[in-house]
Amino acid sequence: MKKTMKGLMVTGLTLAIISSSSLLMAADAQKKQVKKPASKNLIVLIGDGMGPAQVSAARLYSKTALGKPKLTLDSYYVGQATTFADKGEDGDKIVSGAITDSASAGTAFATGNKTYNAAISISNADVSKPYASVIEAAEMNGKSTGLVTTARITHATPAVFASHVRSRDNESAIASQYLESGVDVLFGGGEQFFLSKDEKGKRSDKSIVSDFMAKGYKVVKDGSSLNALTAKNQKAIGFFGSSHVAYVPDRAENVPNLANMTKKALEILSADKDGFAIMIEGGRIDHASHANDFPTTIQETLDFDAAVKVAMEFAKKDGNTSVVITADHETGGLSLSRDNIYELNMELWGKQKHSSEFLITALKEAKTIEDIKKIVNENTWITDLSDEEAQQILDGDGSSYAREGGYNAVISKRLLIGWSGHGHSGVDVGVWAYGPIANQVKGQIDNTQIAFASAKVIGVDLKKATATLQAKHLYPKFKINRDGVVLYPAEALSKALGGTYQAGTAVTIMTKANKSVEIDMASLAVKANGNTASYKADLDNGKLYLPLEAFNSLTGTAMKWDSLSERIVLK
Numbered sequence: 001m002k003k004t005m006k007g008l009m010v011t012g013l014t015l016a017i018i019s020s021s022s023l024l025m026a027a028d029a030q031k032k033q034v035k036k037p038a039s040k041n042l043i044v045l046i047g048d049g050m051g052p053a054q055v056s057a058a059r060l061y062s063k064t065a066l067g068k069p070k071l072t073l074d075s076y077y078v079g080q081a082t083t084f085a086d087k088g089e090d091g092d093k094i095v096s097g098a099i100t101d102s103a104s105a106g107t108a109f110a111t112g113n114k115t116y117n118a119a120i121s122i123s124n125a126d127v128s129k130p131y132a133s134v135i136e137a138a139e140m141n142g143k144s145t146g147l148v149t150t151a152r153i154t155h156a157t158p159a160v161f162a163s164h165v166r167s168r169d170n171e172s173a174i175a176s177q178y179l180e181s182g183v184d185v186l187f188g189g190g191e192q193f194f195l196s197k198d199e200k201g202k203r204s205d206k207s208i209v210s211d212f213m214a215k216g217y218k219v220v221k222d223g224s225s226l227n228a229l230t231a232k233n234q235k236a237i238g239f240f241g242s243s244h245v246a247y248v249p250d251r252a253e254n255v256p257n258l259a260n261m262t263k264k265a266l267e268i269l270s271a272d273k274d275g276f277a278i279m280i281e282g283g284r285i286d287h288a289s290h291a292n293d294f295p296t297t298i299q300e301t302l303d304f305d306a307a308v309k310v311a312m313e314f315a316k317k318d319g320n321t322s323v324v325i326t327a328d329h330e331t332g333g334l335s336l337s338r339d340n341i342y343e344l345n346m347e348l349w350g351k352q353k354h355s356s357e358f359l360i361t362a363l364k365e366a367k368t369i370e371d372i373k374k375i376v377n378e379n380t381w382i383t384d385l386s387d388e389e390a391q392q393i394l395d396g397d398g399s400s401y402a403r404e405g406g407y408n409a410v411i412s413k414r415l416l417i418g419w420s421g422h423g424h425s426g427v428d429v430g431v432w433a434y435g436p437i438a439n440q441v442k443g444q445i446d447n448t449q450i451a452f453a454s455a456k457v458i459g460v461d462l463k464k465a466t467a468t469l470q471a472k473h474l475y476p477k478f479k480i481n482r483d484g485v486v487l488y489p490a491e492a493l494s495k496a497l498g499g500t501y502q503a504g505t506a507v508t509i510m511t512k513a514n515k516s517v518e519i520d521m522a523s524l525a526v527k528a529n530g531n532t533a534s535y536k537a538d539l540d541n542g543k544l545y546l547p548l549e550a551f552n553s554l555t556g557t558a559m560k561w562d563s564l565s566e567r568i569v570l571k
């Protein structure tokens with residue numbers, strides 16, 4: 001959001017010269033008309049983990065329990081998208097990328113690039129480069145921007161739109177990068193990554209909430225203070241949970257739902273005459289599906305659909321907004337069928353009081369079959385839990401979900417639905433759209449097309465925005481030696497910096513223009529531009545590593561290491 005007095009003054013001046021150069025103005029206006037983007041505003045909605053079966057389940061429930069045979073989504077269906085990621089490391093293994101995570105899927109539909117799982121909008125390389133998202137490109141074009149989610153605001157899906165890190169787990173860095181991003185509205189959970197450990201947060205450096213306030217952000221923490229925000233609050237940050245926002249069935253009265261957050265965000269952002277771009281995520285469809293908690297999966301999907309309704313009503317009234325909706329991937333391998341039975345117990349799908357997550361402590365503390373029967377009886381319709389079922393819960397399901405997994409396995413069987421596991425699956429996801437963007441995302445597409453269409457429809461340039469970011473930062477793999485010095489892979493970094501790398505058995509030489517760094521492979525002593533350096537190289541598994549000093553000698557620059565975001569600051 002850029003609103004300056006300068007802008008107003010130019011308008012005054014333009015008015016003054018209108019009569020003397022009307023011909024020129026007309027030609028100008030014509031030029032502008034040709035270039036005018038199809039939409040002024042962009043709304044991207046993501047149902048995290050919302051595969052085809054999650055959508056069908058929500059619709060079936062809506063029809064049988066709520067008497068509404070259609071979801072809001074249904075009227076806007078345009079096609080489906082592939083979700084695969086690029087190959088990458090998963091522990092000791094290299095995985096193909098056939099099954100994506102939220103970080104790589106998000107990077108694809110936010111920036112138009114495939115990358116490895118866990119990467120937040122950076123390339124798949126030993127020395128990664130940042131990719132700009134449509135939100136960042138919109139911000140650079142003077143539009144207002146927002147991120148809204150029911151997950152932690154620092155979670156992968158919002159993160160890919162306004163931050164860059166090698167690992168999605170670096171949520172403290174993601175929170176700090178939001179401060180630099182210029183994103184005007186941030187609503188979700190995840191306050192813990194904005195607070196220091198002293199303040200019951202997760203940051204080991206310092207609390208950063210006051211830094212946001214200093215930049216003009218109004219901070220809100222519940223539904224009533226959210227509602228009290230007005231369009232005059234151009235910047236706002238809402239924390240509705242220390243971690244994720246509570247699941248729908250567990251939500252306290254003063255915790256806003258996704259539709260409330262969406263409504264307020266749109267009210268604030270739409271006050272900018274230059275337009276806006278926003279991403280709104282139903283972040284916990286994924287979490288409920290990971291846990292195999294089917295009733296909560298349905299409630300979270302309906303919570304998302306209610307936000308879709310708010311977005312669509314806004315877009316229709318506004319007349320200058322494109323809306324695109326998709327999922328990052330399916331979660332759980334949900335199947336609306338099981339055990340060869342041609343039936344679904346739909347009348348029972350709404351009869352669980354709280355989520356399985358809500359029961360974790362009680363389930364952990366349970367000692368006997370009777371304890372389990374009591375917990376299940378209090379939370380569900382089940383009055384006849386068998387000893388065998390109770391034992392299954394006590395034993396846990398063998399996954400990290402333990403007894404919660406056992407509980408959900410029992411419930412799922414009673415509901416006649418199935419799961420392939422606790423992970424993501426590779427099935428295509430739906431795409432829904434409204435406005436000029438709809439034509440560009442219809443049919444069978446790849447998720448990267450969402451980013452290209454998003455940028456095109458509001459007339460922002462992803463390549464240009466990416467070049468701006470790549471001139472600032474590099475995201476290398478690195479290691480830290482016993483003295484606490486950060487070391488970088490010599491070959492990959494010298495090449496990423498535009499140098500050459502000649503590996504030799506006696507001497508390895510890196511050069512750039514008239515600069516050179518030589519490494520004696522026997523002693524690992526370093527000569528930088530002819531002078532013996534005070535540091536040595538490091539050899540790890542045949543790979544040569546050097547501190548940043550060596551690369552500063554190579555480039556003749558003063559690059560710095562940003563240890564929080566684990567990136568090299570180029571200038």
Ligand SMILES: [Zn+2]
Pocket residue numbers: 049102286287290331424
């Ligand atoms: Zn997930």
